[in-house]
Amino acid sequence: MNFIDYYKALGIDKNASADDIKKAYRKLARKLHPDLNPDDKEAQKKFQQINEANEVLSDTEKRAKYDKYGKDWQHGGEYEKARQARSQQSYAGGGGPQFSGNFGEDDFSDFFASMFGGGQGGGGSRSQAKYRGQDFNAELHLPLHNAYKTHQQTLDISGKSIRITIPAGVENGQKIKLKGYGSPGVNGGPAGDLYIAFVIADDPHIKRLGNDLYMTKDLDLYDALLGSEVTIHTIDSIVKVKVKPETHNGSKIKLRAKGFPIYKKDGEFGDLYVTWQIKLPTQLTDAEKELFEQLKALRP
């Protein structure tokens, strides 16, 4: 746990007035507030730090304690006892304007919790307003074949097990919303939502672009020259495909509706494109070489 220089966090000096603190805080909040920096974890971290700095420096008592014990914050408890002995007056809150919204109530540093006991003592003119809790963002990693079929998964979210249905055809980066699974609301407001972003891993054999799939299939030289029938393993089945005689290396065929399922469109699929990669025979025997020479002679 490290000492946090709240003055430095707000970019003000130790003699700053309450007005200076308020102005510095508002200026930084306009840059770093999570509403203005969605999905920016770095901005959110900085915002929490300036929020914490404001919480302390805009409250006369907390600021006095911080100024006195700052670097020796471990002694804060002794100060607190002495202060309570001096005064029987109840703490009436205080502090400057407290920002709310897309961040948790318990996002104060360990340093803050040690000095001030954690939580928020703030409260501006609108502190009693009810707010939705913070939205949470999470990632769910899936291999490509798991995104192919609608299935259920159980996730552990803040100690609660929830079962979600993952529809076939979800795309990499696509988000789903689980209503009410975010942070609890402030002052009795509704809970936030949980957004789950799917991260679909690349498959070494099949590439996906939208609803279409792309793969490369090795083809024997003779099958390519003379035509044949080969089997292709798609994600969920095996299909037989006719190879036309004189198939060129790198040529492509389309297998209609053998691609990826289309999201939330039951029974509809993209296409599968197969690129032929012709394999030449190696380690030719003398007899084979002779035959190839004969073929060559036929096509001078």
Place this chain on the structure above:
Amino acid sequence: MIDTLACCNYYNIEYSFITSLQQHGLLDITTIQETAFIPAHELQKLEKLIRLHYEMDINLEGIETVSYLLEKVAHLQDEMMHLKNRLRVYGEG
């Protein structure tokens, strides 16, 4: 849908703020028999607008600009994700 006046009480905001948001095209309000309602799906947006105005001291013109830029950022992020997915097709492996 939620009664606009109930919303004002709940969030401790002035009615004029809501009407200004509507006039600036930042919030949809539905009027039924002369009573203004805020559709439930607009509430999350409204809370964000409240924070921008009351807590960050951003005026309505500023909110309009910020909202436009945030929409643009979201659109660019979607496009970037789409392009990244396309690039994966041409990647190795």
